[in-house]
Amino acid sequence: xxxxxxxxxxxxxxxxxxxxxxxxxxxxxxxxxxxxxxxxxxxxxxxxxxxxxxxxxxxxxxxxxxxxxxxxxxxxxxxxxxxxxxxxxxxxxxxxxxxxxxxxxxxxxxxxxxxxxxxxxxxxxxxxxxxxxxxxxxxxxxxxxxxxxxxxxxxxxxxxxxxxxxxxxxxxxxxxxxxxxxxxxxxxxxxxxxxxxxxxxxxxxxxxxxxxxxxxxxxxxxxxxxxxxxxxxxxxxxxxxxxxxxxxxxxxxxxxxxxxxxxxxxxxxxxxxxxxxxxxxxxxxxxxxxxxxxxxxxxxxxxxxxxxxxxxxxxxxxxxxxxxx
Amino acid sequence: xxxxxxxxxxxxxxxxxxxxxxxxxxxxxxxxxxxxxxxxxxxxxxxxxxxxxxxxxxxxxxxxxxxxxxxxxxxxxxxxxxxxxxxxxxxxxxxxxxxxxxxxxxxxxxxxxxxxxxxxxxxxxxxxxxxxxxxxxxxxxxxxxxxxxxxxxxxxxxxxxxxxxxxxxxxxxxxxxxxxxxxxxxxxxxxxxxxxxxxxxxxxxxxxxxxxxxxxxxxxxxxxxxxxxxxxxxxxxxxxxxxxxxxxxxxxxxxxxxxxxxxxxxxxxxxxxxxxxxxxxxxxxxxxxxxxxxxxxxxxxxxxxxxxxxxxxxxxxxxxxxxxxxxxxxxxxxxxxxxxxxxxxxxxxxxxxxxxxxxxxxxxxxxxxx
Numbered sequence: 001x002x003x004x005x006x007x008x009x010x011x012x013x014x015x016x017x018x019x020x021x022x023x024x025x026x027x028x029x030x031x032x033x034x035x036x037x038x039x040x041x042x043x044x045x046x047x048x049x050x051x052x053x054x055x056x057x058x059x060x061x062x063x064x065x066x067x068x069x070x071x072x073x074x075x076x077x078x079x080x081x082x083x084x085x086x087x088x089x090x091x092x093x094x095x096x097x098x099x100x101x102x103x104x105x106x107x108x109x110x111x112x113x114x115x116x117x118x119x120x121x122x123x124x125x126x127x128x129x130x131x132x133x134x135x136x137x138x139x140x141x142x143x144x145x146x147x148x149x150x151x152x153x154x155x156x157x158x159x160x161x162x163x164x165x166x167x168x169x170x171x172x173x174x175x176x177x178x179x180x181x182x183x184x185x186x187x188x189x190x191x192x193x194x195x196x197x198x199x200x201x202x203x204x205x206x207x208x209x210x211x212x213x214x215x216x217x218x219x220x221x222x223x224x225x226x227x228x229x230x231x232x233x234x235x236x237x238x239x240x241x242x243x244x245x246x247x248x249x250x251x252x253x254x255x256x257x258x259x260x261x262x263x264x265x266x267x268x269x270x271x272x273x274x275x276x277x278x279x280x281x282x283x284x285x286x287x288x289x290x291x292x293x294x295x296x297x298x299x300x301x302x303x304x305x306x307x308x309x310x311x312x313x314x315x316x317x318x319x320x321x322x323x324x325x
Numbered sequence: 326x327x328x329x330x331x332x333x334x335x336x337x338x339x340x341x342x343x344x345x346x347x348x349x350x351x352x353x354x355x356x357x358x359x360x361x362x363x364x365x366x367x368x369x370x371x372x373x374x375x376x377x378x379x380x381x382x383x384x385x386x387x388x389x390x391x392x393x394x395x396x397x398x399x400x401x402x403x404x405x406x407x408x409x410x411x412x413x414x415x416x417x418x419x420x421x422x423x424x425x426x427x428x429x430x431x432x433x434x435x436x437x438x439x440x441x442x443x444x445x446x447x448x449x450x451x452x453x454x455x456x457x458x459x460x461x462x463x464x465x466x467x468x469x470x471x472x473x474x475x476x477x478x479x480x481x482x483x484x485x486x487x488x489x490x491x492x493x494x495x496x497x498x499x500x501x502x503x504x505x506x507x508x509x510x511x512x513x514x515x516x517x518x519x520x521x522x523x524x525x526x527x528x529x530x531x532x533x534x535x536x537x538x539x540x541x542x543x544x545x546x547x548x549x550x551x552x553x554x555x556x557x558x559x560x561x562x563x564x565x566x567x568x569x570x571x572x573x574x575x576x577x578x579x580x581x582x583x584x585x586x587x588x589x590x591x592x593x594x595x596x597x598x599x600x601x602x603x604x605x606x607x608x609x610x611x612x613x614x615x616x617x618x619x620x621x622x623x624x625x626x627x628x629x630x631x632x633x634x635x636x637x638x639x640x641x642x643x644x645x646x647x648x649x650x651x652x653x654x655x656x657x658x659x660x661x662x663x664x665x666x667x668x669x670x671x672x673x674x675x676x677x678x679x680x681x682x683x684x685x686x687x688x689x690x691x692x693x694x695x
Binding site for chain 1: 421422447449452453454500501502503505506507509510511512657660661663664666667668669670671672
């Protein structure tokens with residue numbers, strides 16, 4: 001079975017994945033102050049935009065480039081899977097092993113990849129509508145709690161941190177947009193840029209909303225920052241259900257998008273069977289998510305991933321006289 | 326179609342998985358409704374948890390009629406005390422449904438209270454939206470005296486009672502999360518609800534209303550909630566009376582109807598929208614300004630309107646001055662001022678706390694007939 005996806009579902013999947021990854025990265029993964037995080041998201045889009053447009057236009061076919069994209073996507077998928085397991089561990093009443101908690105997500109991912117790309121993409125399209133409805137409910141019920149004053153000073157801890165966040169955001173955009181490069185239709189760069197603008201726009205808006213619910217302060221741990229996000233001190237208990245549904249479903253769609261993109265990239269590189277590739281990728285992500293150094297690798301990847309892939313893009317273009325050659 | 330049906334069935338089955346393990350059963354959980362923190366004379370941290378007994382008829386609702394249990398645990402610090410409390414509780418202690426967090430005044434005034442509060446807030450599953458009360462005397466005694474008066478469940482009783490008091494301005498809107506945010510952020514200082522135990526004599530007297538307000542009937546309640554507790558740099562530094570608390574809540578944006586007496590007549594004043602807080606910068610001189618509009622359905626002549634405005638302006642300026650003297654900003658003027666700075670470092674270097682204490686106050690009230 002050849003893994004394939006249409007341009008429209010791929011765009012929807014990429015939009016959801018970019019929104020989820022940039023939002024998670026800048027609110028929970030990065031332990032810096034949050035005021036300027038929405039600016040970081042926009043700066044990340046500015047960095048990644050030209051790269052994405054060029055690569056989509058040139059239809060990334062270089063072996064080296066595809067391998068780099070595959071590596072970036074799999075490592076980040078493993079980091080997201082580890083985050084999903086940690087989130088489940090946070091919510092679980094008892095102390096179940098994170099490895100066990102990651103298995104249901106792995107099964108869901110396998111199922112998604114086995115149903116092929118359009119299932120992943122159209123699921124993301126349906127999810128986008130449900131997420132919007134849930135966000136409207138949450139926003140409406142928490143409307144009185146939003147404090148715009150908490151978004152000031154606008155730059156937070158200053159330009160260096162905003163730019164650093166932007167570089168990270170560009171790395172996360174690269175790792176979440178792999179699905180755009182396995183589309184076989186020749187749609188040009190426009191749809192890819194549309195997905196990027198939409199995804200980053202949604203992420204920036206959500207960061208602003210989250211910033212108006214909790215003030216800027218230093219929080220020490222990943223779980224504590226997640227707790228701060230889901231139970232912002234104002235959310236009544238019943239509101240935590242839509243908030244948690246939003247969090248888990250967004251991560252699952254992001255993972256489905258990344259695993260499918262990685263499996264399709266493996267198939268393009270090796271010509272192996274689609275379901276086998278999907279199974280291998282999900283297993284690789286599950287195994288990698290249990291590796292202790294993953295967190296460090298993921299942080300390094302976020303910081304340097306964009307620069308590395310951009311450099312490889314330039315190198316491939318020069319050596320082959322064009323990426324589609 | 327078959328796949329969709331199968332997926333739906335699996336999704337529905339998953340809803341039953343939450344209680345599938347013995348440790349996840351409702352009866353195996355001890356849901357803490359009120360958590361108290363005391364500092365013992367020897368320095369140990371003492372925790373008191375109030376837990377409802379599950380209904381004897383087998384229903385899963387919270388116990389009715391005062392069937393609550395108290396568990397205590399002590400330790401040198403928060404993790405140790407929590408561990409001791411876990412050991413004292415014969416079920417899995419669950420902090421996700423806490424309604425109220427009570428801290429003794431002695432502990433709230435101690436150095437390092439902010440650090441402790443943050444440790445508490447960072448405890449997994451602890452529901453930080455709980456109300457934050459600082460009580461006179463021991464928190465354990467305060468919690469022990471708590472029982473349902475009108476309702477059947479303590480959890481809804483606490484909510485209804487404190488909502489009622491906050492709507493009238495006797496106490497501030499104060500969640501534990503908001504207090505911790507304020508302690509660890511760069512904006513306003515936190516506030517808490519002030520609680521005290523009524524003595525037996527007081528209990529027989531008018532307790533449902535604070536002293537400055539019109540007196541109510543005798544109350545069977547063993548505690549009273551009135552006024553606000555002020556903090557500076559994460560430590561309690563003073564209190565506000567219920568009347569001052571109503572004005573504080575108003576300035577913070579609460580919609581509280583104020584009864585004000587003028588020329589021997591009592592007027593009911595209702596705020597028209599939230600009061601506007603401004604911080605004016607003029608040649609290094611800072612002015613804290615509040616603009617507020619009130620309306621009243623009562624007949625009001627121009628002279629009385631001006632007199633009422635003057636009374637309210639003086640009262641509000643007095644509350645702000647009282648807080649300035651304690652160098653605490655529970656109003657959120659810092660939030661209005663921080664917008665002028667582009668980075669947090671610039672904001673901190675400007676030393677808001679010092680400038681705030683010596684700032685001029687300008688309150689402008691407008692009263693009109695509705």
